[in-house]
Amino acid sequence: MVKAQTRTLIKRPLEQVFRFVVEDFVTNYPRWSPEVKSLRVLTRGPLQVGWTGHQVRVDQGRRTESDFRVIALEPGRQVTFRGVNDPYRIDYQFEPRDQHTELHFSFEMGKLSLPLRPFEKLIRLAVQEGTERTVRNLKGLVEAEIEPPSPSAA
Template sequence: MVKSQSSTLIRCPVPDVFGFVVTDFVRNYPRWSPEVQELTPLSSGPLSVGWMARQVRIDQGRRSEADFRVIELEPDRQVCFKGIKDPFVINYIFEPQQDYTRLTFSFELARLNFAMRPFEKLIRVAVKDGTDRVVRDLKILAERELGQKKTTD
């Protein structure tokens, strides 16, 4: 199993950050995770438990396609995705800290296929770099766009 978790403090309240991540997921996810080349909803409507999508990613030159579903969704607290065929779980946790949001992002890969096992150490490093990058990029985007929204309201 390969697991990593990263956290950041975003200078916006939880409902705004949750909306940026969850309500606007289809629009914003490829923006904070630029490896996502395509994101296609397989379900209609807003994210809810059972909602599904397909992503096409290019990670370090390697193309992959994966379908995933929402397995947990608690408004202003958490959204969790799980691969349908692929053994991954992605979790976003939102915690209020005064007018800020503590965002914790975790990625878990339940198992590596046999061909990838010799590269487990490199994969662990890449996954940690990935979780760090996600929270950094998400923080930059959310603060820039949600902060602009406040000044124009």
């Protein structure tokens, strides 16, 4: 199993960060994860447990397609996705920190197939770099597009 995680402090209130990531997921996900070349909604309506989507990604020149499902959603706290046919899990957790949000992000791949096992160390490095890039991109977008709270609101 390959797992990577990272966290960052986003200098915006939790409600706004959660809205950007979860409520506006379909619009914003390809923006913070530019490896996503196509995102198609398979379940109508807002993200909720059971919601499914289909993505086409190009990671380091390798094109993949996968369906994924929301397996956990706790408003204001967490959303978790799992690959339907591919063994991966992605988790976003949100914690309030004064007028800011601490975002915890983790990505977990299932057991590597036999042909990939000799490359496990390289895969681990690539997954960790991708995890850090995802969080960096998300933080940059949120802080650039959402106005900070006024000092009087603190």
